Amino acid sequence: MAPLLNIIGAGHVGRALGRLFAASGEFEIGAVLTRSAGSAADAITFIGAGHAAGGMGQLGPADAWMLAVPDDQIATVCAQLAAAAPLAGALVFHCSGAKSSLELEAAAHAGALTASAHPIRSFADPEAVAGSFGGTWCGVEGAPGAIAMLEPALLAIGGRVALIDASAKTVYHAAAVFASNYLVTVIDTALRAYQAAGIPAAAARELARPLATETLANVFRLGPETALSGPIARGDMATVTRQQAAVSAWDADAGKLYEALAAATVQLAGRRT
Template structure:
């Protein structure tokens, strides 16, 4: 925010967790004291950037002012948990980027989208005004605004998770299968990452359905049966995951009519392979 030209007044920290704010201190930000401090009441924008399960309890101790805008950066927590009815508006501002590695996130943040929900609380501000404020904020920090409907944050956040950490889980599953055939985990990661990158690039340029590749996209039921047989030797959870992913690929391909009815039927049959089946 400061790099974008905004004035950052400072931060309010739990006295028992001041060490967590050392990075902020190193950047020259100052502590404002307790939540009821006059300095906090004077600022225009108040960001509640605590863990989701603490947004409610922390926000209850803030003496919101009519001129203030209350914000949190949670993806799933509803704005009602800010208890900011005395503030002019409440805004959910959720950058769609991975922050497990903050330094990497900062490099990737510009150009990312941000999930935004707005609620106006005071007569002098309309919801359209609050949305304009949030959109301007997004543009200031080079983010693309994406509007979230009220009451839908949890579902929105679950979907975002599929596009982020769920991908990591799928790569972990792929690496686990490769370990069964003697491939080192580090080698697996180095080999799989370009494959994932290629799939994402194909999706970016061609859309979802046309980015699907492999035996499902080719209608190759014989290879799918081989996959199923090999996975059954690993265990039922591996087989079930493969089936669920493959079925979603089939549904996606159906939207683009990339498979004939016969190919789709044969693939569905291959995915129902019985435990005692042996490949030809």
């Protein structure tokens, strides 16, 4: 029989992974505990398996536990679980990208094998994620025994596993912020700068689009050192100095951003030699 998986927290992430694990046969879904009976019923319907639990005391034993709760609740929920259920030898994992498996210290003290598994996807539409999970990278760290249990399950649902250092989990999560959130901020600054030069917003997006998309394609095809172009790559620091002054005069905050990015880009250009 497949190992029994109990799920605590069945929002978008918990229900998508629950459905995938159930469909793969890697886990048999047991109890599902959420904030209300109604949300538990909805989650079970989505997952297609499991039964609702009215509280920690009703969860019953399991071979594995998935804590798909908000980041700031992981340690508290884990402590409650450790006080309510036998965990010796069981797998306990959470799905946070920002927090490490050290948040599961209470479970580890109770004899559980602990880990974190962070699927690098947007879960705004769990139905879509569950239908297209193949190829999704999952950042995984934790106890070797936990990873030995968790990795095959992730591979079975189409995931790809990237093992990460638990001590660098916050830096790992910041990498996603750089690659996504801050990229948006940089593009926004570019669009506003175009508009400051008299270009309408819609036209500014069209001017920026080929530069941004072609540059990203080059980064992932050739690597950042080779993809880098522009005045710093050419060693034209006089142009950089003029741009720094002009941008700062236009928008002081944008000027600070330009200055910080220029310094980082000089370092990147130095790696080309």
